[in-house]
Amino acid sequence: MRAPSLRTRLASRGFDGTTLLVLPGLAVMLGLFIYPFFYGLADSLMPKEGVWYANYANFFSDPFQYRTIAATLWLAIPVTIVNLAFAVPIAFRVRLMTRQRLLTTILVLPITLGTVFVADGLLTFLGPQGWFNRVMILVGLFDGPVKLTNNYWGVFASLVITGFPFAFLLTLSYVTGIDPAIEQAAATLGASPRQRFMRVFLPLLVPGLAVTFCLAFVQAFAVFPSAVLLGSPAGSTRVISIAAYQAAFEQYDHSLGSAIAMIMGAVELVIVLLVLGSRSLFYRGPTGGTKG
């Protein structure tokens, strides 16, 4: 009896002609994503002058540079928490609506228009003579025009305008994925709305909310155009992406630029891993109501 051919043995492990279709896409990702990443990592370890870690040492010894990490987190974390805190109750209401499409279509607008357009609109809308200040003065909440652009709050507003719909739509897709029969069962057994939320929905939602938090955080953490246009890019909203961009394309030091990009990715991954790690402390299991 002959041993099976190499072809048969490979096919039994999942390698055949169809598997090879993965190669073109894989090659593009290796060439445009993996290779540049290692190139950047190596580049960041070959500074213009000084020892191999000079870029990183410079970054962490210059307050103008290392404070960008705090400035970015100081924007991204509160914005993500606010967006998620509003997204959950609103998603719980909207889940009961039968015609959600108009609402979701309006909310998808700022995501598709992008941060540059939103920043341009907010410059007029939040400006000293803009509609927001005028309405606030009219209803008596502000005494005079309040400066809301070219500072922290301008960037905050732009991140809420683009980030809230994102967090909301993701949360909505998780919330509608929970079988309504579970809630009906809890209500039949006499659970109040608060109990149903705290003891039934929340535990089921926590894994999805952790993922939503991460994706919303990644967006807020990467803030760049609105921090330049709506913030004070030399002051309170000098976020880490501005530092990386300036190093690479204004001082033409691609080595330092790559180093800051690596630091940026590392800080972001640490937070994402912390959030996803804490997910395992909660219930993980099916959210459907049927048996088996």
Place this chain on the structure above:
Amino acid sequence: MIRDQGLLSKIWRFAVWAVAGLFILNLLGVIAAVIVNSFATRWLGTWLPLGLTTKWYFSAWKEFQLSSVVLVTFQVVFAVVIISGLLGVTTAYALARRDFPGKRIVVLLFLLPLLIPPLTYGIPLATVLYQLGLGGSFWGVVLINLVPSLPFVVLVMIPFIEQIDPRIEAAARVFGAGTGSLFLRILLPLLLPGMLAALLLVLVRTIAMFELTFLVAGPTSQTLVVSLYYAVFASGVRAGQSIDAMAVIYMVTTLFWLVLALQFVNPSQIVARAKQQPAS
């Protein structure tokens, strides 16, 4: 469906809707501010502008050389859509149909670009492209835009292909279909709705993709959103109405494709692969 009738529930319900309403009001206010300003003759210190005019559209079209910018935008976007569509669908097909050692790593590789800030991989990639002489060129912009759009197509198409019964392909084989006719006459018609949805979503996302295009775009390879950024960045040089007229032109090009995309997909699919269940 359960309705609670207590007073606290009513207050809570009202508060939630009020917050949602205020958000939408502000959102529409931001968009309306841009549109109104683009038609304004003069708008300083009043609720509404003094008069309306369309002259800013003509001046913006000339000042920002929008005819060439719009042309470049569409060339870039369609190149990205076609390349990521071809590569993405073939890759997704292999990943959906075969289970092979190392598949998890390959899938992770396609997930990573969506989890990492664009500037983190954009800056090293832009450096590589500049050293290859592609910086500032048309193909540089296309290549850098493939990094987020190819994984997006793959991740949207995998579940779509998985739900097509493999026995249909087997049956076609039994009746003597070759690989070519199997693909053209069986797979393509079945895959078309999903491909159309995925590609329209990529199209909308690429028009609005600022960060990556900005890193490699040169004077002749700028897309609309990058030109808009430069115009807002240097505001004061030109009339604000002219910049807003350009913003409206950008908005119309984006919304045209968004409306088209929404014929095929649910709005929440723009952010996630939603498994929608009808709420009962």
